[in-house]
Amino acid sequence: GDSVTQMEGPVTLSEEAFLTINCTYTATGYPSLFWYVQYPGEGLQLLLKATKADDKGSNKGFEATYRKETTSFHLEKGSVQVSDSAVYFCALSKGRFGAGTRLTVKP
């Protein structure tokens, strides 16, 4: 069945460092791909998404490109901030989520 494999954390970075969180998927058909973020004490919210191959989703300085050939949707940010500290989830449509990656950014 469909599944998501996500780089597990925790990940700790210094402010202004480069971030990559890896995500690969297995799916039939052509699913939409999502990154959701959960800030401390808050519910999950959409960070970005891509609905077809080669699409790039972007929001708040984060980017991810839908790579059908490598079945990947890696999350990147060029310069992280303390306020980016959160748990990040990669997801397919139909309710398939990765295990989550906890990111801590230190000043």
Add this chain to the structure above:
Amino acid sequence: DVKVTQSSRYLVKRTGEKVFLECVQDMDHENMFWYRQDPGLGLRLIYFSYDVKMKEKGDIPEGYSVSREKKERFSLILESASTNQTSMYLCASSPRLAGGPGETQYFGPGTRLLVL
């Protein structure tokens, strides 16, 4: 803004009790979902519903049932609570697109359930 509300933020129940978790959304979404969130396991889909009175099992439906009598409300029922059902429960909703269930999900704040 889409709003998804859950009836309780925290619940403490005893083993064997029947537990009801309620979820309401205000955006006329067709799809609604129930997940549980556990450390290291991420979100696991329990049940989802794509229309009133319609439901489908997710990955871990054992020990749970659901009810969707009205479009805006989706209830999760633990028929006889057990300690291994201690978890964070998340409800979500999404609109249905003509091409399939590929749209953004909107989540409630979660209910943290402790079964003693």
